[in-house]
Amino acid sequence: METIIRNSGKTQVFREKANKVMGISLEDARLTKSYLSVAFLAILLGGMLGLLQGLNRAGMLELPVWLNYYQVLTAHGLLLVVVLSAFFTIGYFYAGLSHTLGGLLPKVRKMAWIGFWMKIFGFVLAVIPILMNEASVMYTFYPPMAASPIFYIGLVFIVLGVWMCAFGAFINVASWRKRNPGQHIPILSFFATGVFVLLFFGSLPVAIEVFTIIPWAFGWVETINVMVARTLFWAFGHTLVNIWYLTAVSAWYVIVPKIIGGRRWSDLLTRIVVIALVMMNITGGFHHQIIDPGISEPVKYMHVFMSLAIGFPSLMTAYAMFAVFERTARKKGGRGLVGWYKKLPWGDVRFLAPFIAMAAFIPAGAGGIVQSTNQLNQVVHNTMWIVGHFHLTLGMSVVMTFFGISYWLVPYVSKRVLTPQINKLGVIQTIIWTIGMVIMSGAMHWVGLLGSPRRTSYSTYFDNATALSWDPYLFFLAIGGTLLMIGVLIQVYAVFYLMFFAPKGNTEFPVAEVEEDAAPTPRWTERWGLWIVCMLVLVGMAYVIPLVDFIVNAPPGSPPYKTW
Amino acid sequence: MKQSGYGFLLLLALMLPPVSNLLESIMITHMHMQMPMLVFAGFLMAKFFQKRFPQFFEKWNENGLPGILLFTIIMVYWSLPRTMDEALTMTSVEAFKFFSLPFLAGVPLRDSWRKLSSSWKHALIIFFTVLFLGMGWLYIWSPVQLCNNYLVIEQITLGWGFITTAFAMVVYLVYSYFMDFSKYE
Numbered sequence: 001m002e003t004i005i006r007n008s009g010k011t012q013v014f015r016e017k018a019n020k021v022m023g024i025s026l027e028d029a030r031l032t033k034s035y036l037s038v039a040f041l042a043i044l045l046g047g048m049l050g051l052l053q054g055l056n057r058a059g060m061l062e063l064p065v066w067l068n069y070y071q072v073l074t075a076h077g078l079l080l081v082v083v084l085s086a087f088f089t090i091g092y093f094y095a096g097l098s099h100t101l102g103g104l105l106p107k108v109r110k111m112a113w114i115g116f117w118m119k120i121f122g123f124v125l126a127v128i129p130i131l132m133n134e135a136s137v138m139y140t141f142y143p144p145m146a147a148s149p150i151f152y153i154g155l156v157f158i159v160l161g162v163w164m165c166a167f168g169a170f171i172n173v174a175s176w177r178k179r180n181p182g183q184h185i186p187i188l189s190f191f192a193t194g195v196f197v198l199l200f201f202g203s204l205p206v207a208i209e210v211f212t213i214i215p216w217a218f219g220w221v222e223t224i225n226v227m228v229a230r231t232l233f234w235a236f237g238h239t240l241v242n243i244w245y246l247t248a249v250s251a252w253y254v255i256v257p258k259i260i261g262g263r264r265w266s267d268l269l270t271r272i273v274v275i276a277l278v279m280m281n282i283t284g285g286f287h288h289q290i291i292d293p294g295i296s297e298p299v300k301y302m303h304v305f306m307s308l309a310i311g312f313p314s315l316m317t318a319y320a321m322f323a324v325f326e327r328t329a330r331k332k333g334g335r336g337l338v339g340w341y342k343k344l345p346w347g348d349v350r351f352l353a354p355f356i357a358m359a360a361f362i363p364a365g366a367g368g369i370v371q372s373t374n375q376l377n378q379v380v381h382n383t384m385w386i387v388g389h390f391h392l393t394l395g396m397s398v399v400m401t402f403f404g405i406s407y408w409l410v411p412y413v414s415k416r417v418l419t420p421q422i423n424k425l426g427v428i429q430t431i432i433w434t435i436g437m438v439i440m441s442g443a444m445h446w447v448g449l450l451g452s453p454r455r456t457s458y459s460t461y462f463d464n465a466t467a468l469s470w471d472p473y474l475f476f477l478a479i480g481g482t483l484l485m486i487g488v489l490i491q492v493y494a495v496f497y498l499m500f501f502a503p504k505g506n507t508e509f510p511v512a513e514v515e516e517d518a519a520p521t522p523r524w525t526e527r528w529g530l531w532i533v534c535m536l537v538l539v540g541m542a543y544v545i546p547l548v549d550f551i552v553n554a555p556p557g558s559p560p561y562k563t564w
Numbered sequence: 565m566k567q568s569g570y571g572f573l574l575l576l577a578l579m580l581p582p583v584s585n586l587l588e589s590i591m592i593t594h595m596h597m598q599m600p601m602l603v604f605a606g607f608l609m610a611k612f613f614q615k616r617f618p619q620f621f622e623k624w625n626e627n628g629l630p631g632i633l634l635f636t637i638i639m640v641y642w643s644l645p646r647t648m649d650e651a652l653t654m655t656s657v658e659a660f661k662f663f664s665l666p667f668l669a670g671v672p673l674r675d676s677w678r679k680l681s682s683s684w685k686h687a688l689i690i691f692f693t694v695l696f697l698g699m700g701w702l703y704i705w706s707p708v709q710l711c712n713n714y715l716v717i718e719q720i721t722l723g724w725g726f727i728t729t730a731f732a733m734v735v736y737l738v739y740s741y742f743m744d745f746s747k748y749e
Contacts, residue, residue, distance in 0.1 A: 298590065529739040533732050540728030545592060548721040 023506055028098040029413040031112055033499060035091025036410060038120070039084050040495045043399075046079030047488035054440065054481025058474050059458050069457035070136035070564055075127070077139030080394075082158060083123060085244045088402050089199075090115070090165045092247065093192040095413055097169060099509045100186035101176040108168040115164030122157025125150055136564045138455065142209070142233040143224045146560030149217040152210050159203045159210075166196040177526075184521055187270060188511055191250035193528060194274040195243055201535065202239030202282055205232040216560060223557025227294045227550040231543070234285035242281045242310070244394065246274070248401035251354060252321055255405065258512035259350045262328030265320040267514045271525040273320075276313040279535045283542035284310050287372040291381045294555075295546050300374060306542060307372040314365055321358055349426030350418075350510075353404030356434050360396035367392065367445070382455075385448025391441040395484075400433060403491055408507055410498040417505035422494055429494065433487035440480025447473035565615070571608025575666055578602060588652060591711065591718035592725045599642055599665055606670015613671055621675050628679030631672030632688060638669040639692075643699055645710035652713045686737065693733040700726035 024032075049072045055061035056069055063069050094112055098104045104112070128150060129135035135147035141155070173185060173193050185193060209232035216224045253270050257263055264270065286303035289295060326340055334340025345351050367389045370376045380386060407426050411418050448454070452470040461467040524530075577583060578601055587598040614621055625631040641647055642665065650657040677685070702710075703723030709716050 298586075529736070529743060533736040533739070536732040536735060537729060540725065540732060541596065544725045544728055545590070545721050548724050549717065552717055552720055 023415060024095060024098055024413055024509075025103055027109060028095070028104050029415070031104070031109060031116075032091045032095040032098075032409070032413045034116060035087045035094070036406070036413075036495065037499070039087035039091060039402075040406075040492050042079045042083040042087065043488055044492045046076050046084060047485055049076040049079070051481045051485045054477040056458050058478035059460075059471060060478055063457070066133075068133065068136070068564070070138070071130055071133055073455070074136050074138050075130050078123075078126065078130070081139050081240070083119075085240070085247075085394075085398075086119065086158070086162060089195060089244060089247045090162075092402075092405060092409060093169065093188075093195060093250075094165070095409060095509070096188040096250075097172050097192055100189045100511065101172055104168075105172055105175060108172045111164050111168035111171075115161040115168070118161030118164060119158050120161075122154045122159075122161060125154030125157060127154075133564070140233065140237065141213075142230045143213065143216070143226050144558040144561045145563055146213070146217050149214055152214050152217055155210055156207070156214075159207050162199055162203060166200040169193065169196040184267075184526060186511075187264070187267065188250060188254050190271060191246065191254070191274055194278045195246050195250075197278055197528070197532060197535075198239055198243050198246065198281060201532070201539075202236050202243065204236075205282075206236035209233055209236070219560075223559055225550060225554050226558045227292065227554075228547065230289060230292065231285070231546060231550065234288040235282050235539075235543070236285070238285040238288060239282050241390070241394070242277060242284065244398045246277055248354075248357065248398045249273070249277075249317055251401050251405050252317065252358060254512060255408075255510050256321075256351060256354050256512075257324045257328065258510035259348065259408075260325070260328050260345055261332070262324055262512065263515050264512040265324050267518060267521045268525065269316060269320055271521060273313040273316055275525065275531050277310070279531055279538060280306065280310050280313075282535070282539050286542070286546075287377075290372070290374055290377040294550060296549070299546055303542070304372055304374060308369065311365065311369060314361070318358075318362070347423075347427065349423050349430060350404055350407050352427055353407075353430045354401045356430060357397045357400035357404065360392060360400070360437075364389065364392040364397055380448055382453055383448035384444045384452045384454050387454045388441040388444025388446075388448060391437060391444065395441065396434070396437050400430065403430070403433070406491075406495050407498070408510060410495055411502060411505075411507040412509050414499045414502070415504060415506065416498060416502040417507055418498065419502055422498060422502065425490060425494055429487050429490040432483055432490070436480045436483030436487055438480075439476050440484065443473045443476035443480065565611060567608045568610075568612035571605045571610075571666075571670075574601065574608065575605040575662070578605065579662055591648075591714040592722045594648060595642075595722060596725050596729070599661075602662065602665035603639075603670040603673065606666030606668075607674045608670075609666065610671040610674035614675060625672065625675050625679070628676035628684070631676030632680060632684070635669045635673045635676065636688070636691070638664050640695070643695065645703075649711045649713055686740070689733055689737060693730050693737065696726045696730035696733070700724065700730060 052061065052063065052072050053069065053076060056063055056072075063072065090112070094104065126135070129148035130151070132148075135141075135151035137145045137147045137151075141147060141151070169192055173189055176189070177183075177185065184190070209229050212224060212229065215221045253264065253273075257265070283303070283306045286295070286300070287307040290300060290304075325344060326334075329340035329343040332343040334343035344355075367385075371380060371386070371389060403426075407418055407423070410416075447470050450470060450473070451466065452474065458474075459467070460471075578587070578598060584598070586593075588594045621631075642661070647657070647661075651661045652658070680688075700723045703719050703726065705723075706719065710719055
């Protein structure tokens with residue numbers, strides 16, 4: 001018996017080594033390729049819809065009656081916020097789990113496929129009412145606006161599909177830990193664990209919300225408690241945003257150092273950042289509700305503090321990243337106070353895209369701090385500033401990192417190589433995207449400060465002078481949007497070229513090692529159960545006061561509204 | 565020793581009138597934020613006392629049980645609605661709160677926790693889970709106002725605070741019951 005166990009242990013070790021040397025197994029590769037294909041098709045479609053909106057807001061395009069601005073807005077949000085992000089995150093982390101944990105377990109792979117089809121099914125269900133103009137509620141689908149019940153049922157399937165993938169990841173990680181007692185979870189899988197914990201716990205509130213909305217949308221119950229629904233939505237909405245951010249951060253910590261030929265910064269610091277982001281994230285939802293009535297000032301004040309606390313791990317990240325850059329560049333002979341930057345591989349798209357993404361997070365994060373501050377939020381809340389903010393954070397910091405990842409991940413799973421031509425195309429794409437997004441999101445921020453509202457199609461408000469003064473800025477939305485569309489086309493071309501047509505060969509999965517003299521990471525970082533309990537306590541602390549208030553002192557509920 | 569200093573600073577900060585007034589103005593922050601933070605301040609300061617009076621702890625808290633008993637008594641005392649009321653109306657009780665929670669609960673908790681066996685630790689968590697469920701039940705479904713100083717809505721909020729904390733502790737207990745750490749470490 002013992003021999004069998006020892007032998008199966010050896011087989012496992014052999015499998016893990018073979019997996020690292022020979023690359024991903026075909027079945028695992030097919031899974032990731034499918035997820036990435038959906039993600040990049042979503043960006044193609046979502047990008048086109050985005051361009052339509054940009055042209056409309058610039059006053060250059062009147063959308064037809066059968067495809068109005070709010071339909072386009074809803075579909076754009078759903079495609080990019082839910083489909084692109086979820087499919088990319090899952091495809092990327094499943095490849096990471098497969099690479100670092102010695103392949104996916106067969107049952108986990110099956111779960112990920114079931115999750116894949118559940119999400120696709122749910123997405124199709126959600127899109128049908130959008131196309132029929134029955135669900136123009138935008139991707140922030142909280143009451144009192146009500147869509148067709150089919151839309152919400154579709155969302156339920158998307159959430160169930162995501163949970164399937166989350167539990168698959170937990171099973172794979174737990175099985176690895178059992179086989180490797182006393183070892184730390186490999187860092188990329190540690191990030192994956194954090195992301196899937198957040199995906200599961202973050203989507204619990206939205207599941208509760210949707211289950212209260214469905215009977216209301218069907219008309220089985222007459223009214224709904226709007227404040228409770230909004231609060232549950234944002235507990236999810238904010239977490240979702242930070243899940244993509246954490247996905248991008250994983251590439252910054254783990255992948256980018258390897259690409260520039262360096263080593264990872266402190267393993268302990270990296271793991272603390274993951275734990276801190278997982279614990280503090282869900283409660284951040286409240287800073288999306290700063291102007292909501294019904295939440296008392298002290299509670300809002302408390303949440304400003306909670307939100308700013310989330311900024312702290314980001315500052316740690318910024319420090320760690322630039323430390324890695326400087327250290328690596330100096331090892332390569334870089335000199336001077338800042339002159340070392342010349343030694344970084346600027347011509348390598350796998351570095352350039354995530355670097356610009358990181359740099360974009362400096363103004364993006366600062367803008368975020370502005371918005372979570374009560375008084376400043378009053379100024380910008382319902383304006384284009386917010387739209388500019390999330391295009392800077394997601395459209396640059398997150399998505400450009402995803403693009404940078406695609407230039408090695410797609411060849412890795414397709415057993416092909418990144419050609420110099422595609423690398424060059426990637427650099428050009430990165431530059432186009434950067435210029436496009438800076439123009440568009442910069443103009444959005446600015447025109448937002450001047451008062452131009454968000455979530456509305458183009459209007460001059462009966463030629464009101466103030467509204468007309470926004471026009472020159474709104475014009476930049478069209479220019480930026482057009483550049484971004486060119487960027488999308490190049491990016492999608494590059495991804496499918498690398499997937500199906502690039503020369504065959506072996507591409508490495510770039511996971512950086514820690515420094516040779518690194519201190520050992522303490523064991524407590526592995527106590528995921530404890531972190532989850534701490535997270536639950538924190539969520540309890542944050543939500544009990546307002547939720548009890550909303551429910552006990554509830555105003556009359558709201559009937560469903562169809563404003564379009 | 566640095567942490568003892570931080571603990572002392574935290575205690576001083578919590579004693580500042582504007583801070584204590586703010587925290588005591590809401591029932592749930594009074595009981596679930598100020599009081600635990602006072603215990604935490606004592607927890608941090610415990611290092612100082614352990615180094616200064618090692619023999620005292622050796623002699624009186626050899627197996628950790630006396631310390632944890634003291635901790636439990638203090639915590640249960642401060643769970644009573646009446647004690648909270650008195651802390652707000654009588655200065656002497658307020659002073660006792662700022663003394664007892666750090667020094668009679670936080671310090672013995674730190675000293676006892678490492679000395680306790682895991683079954684005692686679990687027993688303690690189970691005790692507090694049951695206590696919290698009971699307190700939650702009391703505060704939510706009590707037909708009358710329990711504290712003169714706080715409204716019924718605040719009482720209900722505090723009740724749900726107890727229930728959610730108890731839920732988190734149940735999750736922890738289930739997790740540690742089903743997890744066999746020896747398989748992983």
